[in-house]
Amino acid sequence: MAQENTRTNSPQIIVLGPPSVFWEYGHKFAEKFRLLKPWESALPLEEFLSAHAQTVEAMLCAASVSLSASLLTHLPSLRLVVTSSAGVNNIDLLECRRLGIAVANAPDIFSADVADLAVGLLIDVLRRISASDRFVKSRAWPIKPHYPLASKVGGKRVGIVGLGSIGQQVAKRLEAFGCPISYYSRKEKPWTSYCFYADVHQLATASDILVICCALTQETHHLINKEVLLALGKEGVIVNIARGGVIDEKELVQCLLQGEIAGAGLDVFEHEPHVPKELLGLDCVVLSPHYAVFTHESFKQVYELIVGNLEAFFSNQPLLSPLLHE
Amino acid sequence: MAQENTRTNSPQIIVLGPPSVFWEYGHKFAEKFRLLKPWESALPLEEFLSAHAQTVEAMLCAASVSLSASLLTHLPSLRLVVTSSAGVNNIDLLECRRLGIAVANAPDIFSADVADLAVGLLIDVLRRISASDRFVKSRAWPIKPHYPLASKVGGKRVGIVGLGSIGQQVAKRLEAFGCPISYYSRKEKPWTSYCFYADVHQLATASDILVICCALTQETHHLINKEVLLALGKEGVIVNIARGGVIDEKELVQCLLQGEIAGAGLDVFEHEPHVPKELLGLDCVVLSPHYAVFTHESFKQVYELIVGNLEAFFSNQPLLSPLLHE
Numbered sequence: 236m237a238q239e240n241t242r243t244n245s246p247q248i249i250v251l252g253p254p255s256v257f258w259e260y261g262h263k264f265a266e267k268f269r270l271l272k273p274w275e276s277a278l279p280l281e282e283f284l285s286a287h288a289q290t291v292e293a294m295l296c297a298a299s300v301s302l303s304a305s306l307l308t309h310l311p312s313l314r315l316v317v318t319s320s321a322g323v324n325n326i327d328l329l330e331c332r333r334l335g336i337a338v339a340n341a342p343d344i345f346s347a348d349v350a351d352l353a354v355g356l357l358i359d360v361l362r363r364i365s366a367s368d369r370f371v372k373s374r375a376w377p378i379k380p381h382y383p384l385a386s387k388v389g390g391k392r393v394g395i396v397g398l399g400s401i402g403q404q405v406a407k408r409l410e411a412f413g414c415p416i417s418y419y420s421r422k423e424k425p426w427t428s429y430c431f432y433a434d435v436h437q438l439a440t441a442s443d444i445l446v447i448c449c450a451l452t453q454e455t456h457h458l459i460n461k462e463v464l465l466a467l468g469k470e471g472v473i474v475n476i477a478r479g480g481v482i483d484e485k486e487l488v489q490c491l492l493q494g495e496i497a498g499a500g501l502d503v504f505e506h507e508p509h510v511p512k513e514l515l516g517l518d519c520v521v522l523s524p525h526y527a528v529f530t531h532e533s534f535k536q537v538y539e540l541i542v543g544n545l546e547a548f549f550s551n552q553p554l555l556s557p558l559l560h561e
Numbered sequence: 562m563a564q565e566n567t568r569t570n571s572p573q574i575i576v577l578g579p580p581s582v583f584w585e586y587g588h589k590f591a592e593k594f595r596l597l598k599p600w601e602s603a604l605p606l607e608e609f610l611s612a613h614a615q616t617v618e619a620m621l622c623a624a625s626v627s628l629s630a631s632l633l634t635h636l637p638s639l640r641l642v643v644t645s646s647a648g649v650n651n652i653d654l655l656e657c658r659r660l661g662i663a664v665a666n667a668p669d670i671f672s673a674d675v676a677d678l679a680v681g682l683l684i685d686v687l688r689r690i691s692a693s694d695r696f697v698k699s700r701a702w703p704i705k706p707h708y709p710l711a712s713k714v715g716g717k718r719v720g721i722v723g724l725g726s727i728g729q730q731v732a733k734r735l736e737a738f739g740c741p742i743s744y745y746s747r748k749e750k751p752w753t754s755y756c757f758y759a760d761v762h763q764l765a766t767a768s769d770i771l772v773i774c775c776a777l778t779q780e781t782h783h784l785i786n787k788e789v790l791l792a793l794g795k796e797g798v799i800v801n802i803a804r805g806g807v808i809d810e811k812e813l814v815q816c817l818l819q820g821e822i823a824g825a826g827l828d829v830f831e832h833e834p835h836v837p838k839e840l841l842g843l844d845c846v847v848l849s850p851h852y853a854v855f856t857h858e859s860f861k862q863v864y865e866l867i868v869g870n871l872e873a874f875f876s877n878q879p880l881l882s883p884l885l886h887e
Contacts, residue, residue: 258707351714351738355684359691362856364681364849368691371848372841376834381584382850387858388677411737412677508702515698522697523690524708530688532713 245269246549249288249310251280252297254319255529260538264295267542284309293548295541298322304330315548319537321345322450323558331559338559339544343400344536345528350404352527353446353476356500357409359521360472361386366518386470386497389413394442396435396458397449397477398424405446417441420449435459439466444474451478461486464496471496476527479505488513491520502527571595572875575614575636577606578623580645581855586864590621593868610635619874621867624648630656641874645863647671647726648776649884657885664885665870669726670862671854676730678853679772679802682826683735685847686798687712692844712796712823715739720768722761722784723775723803724750731772743767746775761785765792770800777804787812790822797822802853805831814839817846828853 249271253261264270271291273283290312296302298320304327307313316326317339331338359365362385370376393409395402395418406416406429417430419438424431432438435458439445445467449455459473459482467473473496475482484505490496491514498519504510507525514520543555554560575597579587590596597617599609616638622628624646630653633639642652643665657664685691688711696702719735721728721744732742732755743756745764750757758764761784765771771793775781785799785808793799799822801808810831816822817840824845830836833851840846869881880886 259710347715347739348713351684352688352690354738355681355688355690358677358681359685359694362678362681364678364685364847365691365694367849367852368685368847369695371836371850374841376836376850380834380850382852382855384585384855384857384860385852387674387856389673390858408734408737411734412680413673508706510697510702515700521690521694523693524697524702524706526693526708526711529708529710530713531710532716534710 246293246545247271247291248293248295248545249273249284249291250295251300251302252295254295254297254299256319256534256537256541259531259534263538264542268545281306281309293317293545295319295545296326298325300325302326307331307334307336315339315545315554317541317544319541324450324452328559336559337548337554337557339554339556340558341537341540342556342558344540345533346400346404348530348533349401349448349476349527350408352502352523353401353405353448353474353500354408356476356502356521356523357444357446357472357474358388360474360498360500360519361388361391363518365521369518386472390415391443392417392441393444393446394418394432394438395429396420396438396445396447396481397455398427398429399448399450401476402446402448403427405448414444421454436463436466439463439471442467443470444472447473447475447477447481449477449481451480455481457481457483459483459487461490464490467496469494469497472498472500474500476502479503479507484511491517572619572871573597573617574619574621574871575599575610575617576621577626577628578621580621580623580625582645582860582863582867585857585860589864590868594871607632607635619643619871621645621871622652624651626651628652633657633660633662641665641871641880643867643870645867650776650778654885662885663874663880663883665880665882666884667863667866668882668884670866671859672726672730674856674859675727675774675802675853676734678828678849679727679731679774679800679826680734682802682828682847682849683770683772683798683800684714686800686824686826686845687714687717689844691847695844712798716741717769718743718767719770719772720744720758720764721755722746722764722771722773722807723781724753724755725774725776727802728772728774729753731774740770747780762789762792765789765797768793769796770798773799773801773803773807775803775807777806781807783807783809785809785813787816790816793822795820795823798824798826800826802828805829805833810837817843 247269273280276283292312293315295317315337321342391414393414398418398420419432419435488511500521502523503525573595599606602609618638619641621643641663647668717740719740724744724746745758745761814837826847828849829851873880
């Protein structure tokens with residue numbers, strides 16, 4: 236009974252998605268807040284909101300949910316949106332500002348994890364780690380002692396597409412392996428001595444490896460097209476931990492199949508969770524299920540940040556990571 | 562005919578092994594030297610040497626061949642041994658010195674490659690890269706969207722066993738990921754501020770990860786025993802790119818099966834190429850076929866160093882990488 240009282244008195248939030256942090260922390264959120272969970276209802280989302288969410292003041296929103304102006308009309312009491320991601324391109328920020336809804340995100344918590352996976356995928360492709368794990372686990376070693384040679388990491392010219400928080404952390408790690416770093420971005424960054432290219436085709440021509448670290452926008456959609464891949468060349472390797480749509484995936488598949496580039500490490504795809512079937516049998520390609528941010532440590536940190544933002548809101552304290560103020 | 566003359570006039574060397582650099586460069590060696598290849602003969606090695614190698618002055622020797630005093634008695638004209646590895650524990654150096662035989666090795670060429678693989682295996686185990694590659698390639702992603710969470714690299718306390726050239730390069734790379742570094746070695750290294758442990762059990766207690774980088778000697782055989790593995794603990798990960806015999810492999814297998822440690826990245830094994838079959842089905846274990854040095858770039862560098870040493874010897878110039886002088 237004490238617990239029920241606590242729960243009745245605890246503040247209510249609506250959860251859209253739910254975000255993946257709920258996999259591990261759903262029960263902990265439920266201990267602190269009364270949760271409205273539209274995905275457990277048979278009602279369509281807008282009907283659910285009209286029926287149950289007219290007084291709710293705070294929302295936790297997954298990056299996969301589009302929080303549009305029309306959806307916001309069904310939440311007349313909303314004053315706060317908290318997201319579990321750094322990116323907020325799923326949220327109509329102008330409409331939030333107009334309506335006086337504050338927005339808090341999770342900036343930079345995941346950058347190190349994403350950079351770690353980018354470097355891990357790159358080493359894996361160059362040094363054939365997943366392929367060799369498959370080789371040994373299939374008991375082939377005693378039969379075929381001459382395993383194919385791999386590629387050295389050191390000295391490879393790395394071109395980073397998008398030198399934001401993730402790109403910078405990729406660069407820092409790969410410098411320690413002896414890789415010279417160049418980058419492409421909209422504007423030259425005055426604070427770094429890395430070589431800047433204003434043209435991604437030129438960056439590819441001057442690089443052995445491209446690591447895609449930019450946001451997906453109208454400008455970056457299919458930025459990595461056939462011409463860029465051909466400029467990277469037959470020894471070239473591409474790593475994508477950004478968004479699938481930054482690369483023209485059909486052309487990437489063709490370049491890999493025809494040996495126009497040497498390999499790829501891909502965490503993201505154009506039509507997730509569907510992966511081009513031509514890639515599934517290639518040793519020169521290492522694939523992961525869009526899970527660059529999925530570590531216990533980062534999930535814990537994000538959980539704590541979300542709870543901190545919500546508790547601050549309900550106790551009229553400043554938000555911990557405000558993107559938009561009320 | 563011109564080519565045959567060249568070959569008849571070119572200096573003769575005997576090749577034992579052959580070393581793996583022959584996989585790619587055997588034909589190039591044959592263009593520069595007349596090669597005696599005991600492995601292509603039906604004769605036992607000592608008989609082959611007595612029959613064909615009485616006048617040969619130079620040898621290229623694989624690390625896998627034990628060059629003993631008794632074998633040397635069959636090579637009365639030998640004045641130079643060139644190896645393709647950094648380690649020379651397969652060579653009776655005292656006897657070489659007594660006989661006035663010079664020895665040249667390949668120091669440090671491979672250190673960066675070995676360190677790269679150590680870090681690659683570590684990221685792979687923590688971030689489940691090979692397991693996720695298997696997951697995606699088996700088409701499981703659309704069916705099971707909730708992939709298990711991985712472990713963050715940054716912040717993990719790394720203990721390096723043996724802070725030689727390889728260990729130092731592992732440390733440098735992992736510092737860039739935000740890992741605090743400690744080490745165990747026979748003596749404290751005055752030139753580093755990494756935390757020193759004179760006891761490997763204490764190092765394991767203070768570490769989340771152990772990276773084995775030491776030579777295999779009588780002192781280091783089974784240095785990593787059950788007690789050390791239990792001290793590393795249930796969240797602990799071990800990486801071995803040194804020699805299989807440094808770890809008590811039976812105990813390692815038991816600890817992995819019983820969850821006494823969390824995972825392992827292994828390039829070397831006690832009875833290569835045989836790998837304990839209990840490891841072949843584990844997602845938490847990443848295996849490679851003792852190929853930490855097998856990159857195109859290092860093989861080329863080693864080929865050039867070996868040729869440089871041999872050409873220096875035959876033209877009475879100083880050796881490029883002398884370990885023992887005549």
